[in-house]
Amino acid sequence: MVTTASTTVHILLFASYAERLGLERIDAALRPGATVADALAYLRALPGGAELPARPLCARNLAHVGADAALADGDELAVLPPLAGG
Amino acid sequence: MPFLSDTPLDLAGLIAEVTAPDRGGIAAFVGTVRDHHGGRPVAELEYSAYGAMAEAECGRIVEETERRWPVRVALRHRIGLLAIGEAAVAIAVAGAHRDEAFAACRHVIEELKRRVPIWKRERYADGTVEWVGTGQAPGLTAPGGRP
Numbered sequence: 538m539v540t541t542a543s544t545t546v547h548i549l550l551f552a553s554y555a556e557r558l559g560l561e562r563i564d565a566a567l568r569p570g571a572t573v574a575d576a577l578a579y580l581r582a583l584p585g586g587a588e589l590p591a592r593p594l595c596a597r598n599l600a601h602v603g604a605d606a607a608l609a610d611g612d613e614l615a616v617l618p619p620l621a622g623g
Numbered sequence: 624m625p626f627l628s629d630t631p632l633d634l635a636g637l638i639a640e641v642t643a644p645d646r647g648g649i650a651a652f653v654g655t656v657r658d659h660h661g662g663r664p665v666a667e668l669e670y671s672a673y674g675a676m677a678e679a680e681c682g683r684i685v686e687e688t689e690r691r692w693p694v695r696v697a698l699r700h701r702i703g704l705l706a707i708g709e710a711a712v713a714i715a716v717a718g719a720h721r722d723e724a725f726a727a728c729r730h731v732i733e734e735l736k737r738r739v740p741i742w743k744r745e746r747y748a749d750g751t752v753e754w755v756g757t758g759q760a761p762g763l764t765a766p767g768g769r770p
Contacts, residue, residue, distance in 0.1 A: 549673070551671070551673055551740065551742060552671060552742035552744070552754055553742075553754040553756075556754075596673070596676055596740065599675055599676040599679045599680075600676075600679070600680075601738065615673055615676060615740070617673065617740050618742060618754065618756060619756025620736065620737070620738070620739065620740060620741060620742070620756070621741060621742050621743040621754075621755045621756050622670070622672075622677075622700060622711075622712065622735055622736055622739045622740075622741030622742075622743075623654050623700075623711065623712050623732055623735050623736040623741075
């Protein structure tokens with residue numbers, strides 16, 4: 538029996554990035570062992586996704602992470618435009 | 624108290640939160656909405672946030688700051704539509720003496736700008752609207768930083 542396991546990641550987009558892709562939230566089914574970089578590649582393949590910068594700021598489950606960070610099933614990944622608080 | 628507020632900020636209230644008989648030095652910082660950006664007149668400005676993470680990151684900054692210096696920190700950031708001159712961020716820090724209060728207050732605002740997911744969209748006097756990005760600092764993402 539063949540099973541096709543996948544890792545579902547809840548991706549959130551904000552501010553200018555949400556406008557560019559025309560969405561604020563999308564669930565991505567990624568291969569097991571996927572990283573933040575894989576999720577970004579998924580986003581880049583969407584309409585408007587090519588406009589994302591090479592290395593956008595990212596947060597996994599409410600904490601900043603780098604592109605090498607591993608993603609687990611059910612993780613929330615936020616892609617953050619340049620911050621402008623304060 | 625949440626760190627994000629959709630109503631005007633109250634610096635006196637923040638100072639009251641950190642005031643104590645053994646804390647003789649209180650430093651405060653208030654960041655307000657400027658009437659210009661890049662030489663263009665700004666009419667108004669809207670702050671938005673990734674609320675859950677902004678709350679978590681502000682909590683981490685306050686915790687780290689209170690661990691590093693013997694101080695108490697109160698911090699609020701405004702979200703929503705702000706007029707020129709309104710306070711966008713307010714910080715009050717109290718310690719036994721001024722040195723730790725000033726140092727810790729500076730640390731809180733710099734870390735907030737570097738780490739807390741808040742964005743602003745400015746509407747200029749000519750009617751155009753733009754997202755403004757200023758706070759990204761190298762070192763938050765690893766490896767290689769950001770564009």
